Amino acid sequence: MYTLNLDIAQFLKEHWQQKPVVIKGAFPDFEDPISADELAGLACEEEITSRIVVTQKDNWEVIQGPFEDYDSYGETHWQLLVQAVNHWYPDSQPLVEAFRFLPDWRFDDLMVSFATPSGGVGPHVDNYDVFIIQGEGERRWTVGANTPQQRRGGNPNSPLVEDFEPIIDVVLEKGDVLYIPPGYPHCGETLTLALSYSIGYRAPSQQELASEVADYLLDNNLGQQRFTSATEPANPGVISQDHQLGIMSLLSQLAQDPTSYQVVLGKLLSQNRFELDICEGEEAYNAEDLQDAFEQGAGVNRIGGLKVLRLENDTQSRLFINGEIYELPNTPEAVLTQLSDLVSFDSDSAMALCEHAEVQALLLQLINQGLYYLSDDEA
Incomplete structure (x- = not known):
């Protein structure tokens, strides 16, 4: 330590x-x-x-x-x-x-x-x-x-x-x-x-944020709103200051809408620049295998470098893990906090988490994806 x-x-x-x-x-x-x-x-x-x-x-x-x-x-x-x-x-x-x-x-x-x-x-x-x-x-x-x-x-x-x-x-x-x-x-x-x-x-640059926002809008067919104006300039060859600000405000509207920016930030900030040591097993576990392992004293750990993040005041109950969204609509916020703050759980803590069906399914999915692994010793 x-x-x-x-x-x-x-x-x-x-x-x-x-x-x-x-x-x-x-x-x-x-x-x-x-x-x-x-x-x-x-x-x-x-x-x-x-x-x-x-x-x-x-x-x-x-x-x-x-x-x-x-x-x-x-x-x-x-x-x-x-x-x-x-x-x-x-x-x-x-x-x-x-x-x-x-x-x-x-x-x-x-x-x-x-x-x-x-x-x-x-x-x-x-x-x-x-x-x-x-x-x-x-x-x-x-x-x-x-x-x-x-x-x-x-x-x-x-x-x-x-x-x-x-x-x-x-x-x-x-x-x-x-x-x-x-x-x-x-x-x-x-x-x-x-x-x-x-x-x-490291924090994201404007380039990275703009790229992630563009990908999100394209992937979800969003961002279709176009600029409208109440006044027009006297000269046909000029872009008025009002029009400049109005057009750029389309972007600022996205930046002020949590339903737009929270997914972008969650996915972007939970990614890693370097390859992870994925430890996917030869055979997939099922819920009974998981329960048996915990009863025999196994704990569960994240692989090194894996980011498990939640957003304060998120519009939905979910976690962002390695650039992906994991929806947990029925999971208490206190449990989401545990999952995002702790990198390992001993057998007793893991069994307590698995009392929530959604969390058990999540841990099972993450273990089978190689993002979490069962440990022989308690955390």
Whole structure:
């Protein structure tokens, strides 16, 4: 279990999405949830997103995984990064749980990196919030001010930025945490062999929202209302200000109608950017199988990274899971809250949930889809 040594209320008030901060000793007696060898093993898998960044003189080379071996990279100047480790390595979930004072819909993934001395990814700017937790070893981090940055070498497509004047310059040791909001340039340099953990939080862009709204309207044959006007401009070749505002108000009407935007948000925000480790069994369970398993002490868990969300003041009783809608019209809100807030249930809790026929059917469906699984030990 990981307990974050942090005044959460103060952090949310003074730093979250505002300014970076170093939290020394954030995790006293920190233990790495994964070893370097285990991380390297994950990076061998085709379905897992990984890359190696090689530090060269004033340049960085990126090699995409999977990787069969690492001998050719030597003992310095490279870093292995593996995305969505929480999807594939259950022992990393307790570290994620320490940050669930932030809503699940924002959570992107747990990225883990193994770095050799002088390894790093170069100075860059992220468009998401990130907590960097230092595991074994030491890394030096510099963070600059949230000001416009020049792309490396004047190349607008470069992921790197030019060197910056740091407002933070710190060496992270085991258990230290560095929080960086979007827009702040930062750069990590490895001092000794090191494991680091990056917990990222991402919000949708206007492009993503517009695309999701358009798909929803097309799929459901909605959004047929057209602009009407009471006055016309004197000049035939002009689009009047009244007409401009009136046309665009068609979009704002959608944004103010819960029956339109709640489905869009629920489906969009419950999706994952990275592949999930679906654990679908060879044979489907039935209700009797489920009851027998719980009576024998089995619990039920979500697979790593699965998002189970509900909307406050939803117009309907439902959950949004992995981009899909699950209607539960007869299920009490307290039970929906349990299903969305808890990632695992022991046998007694699972049996209590199954007293609701809809919930039993839902759990059975999710288990047979491979999104939940039965555990031998109680949660």
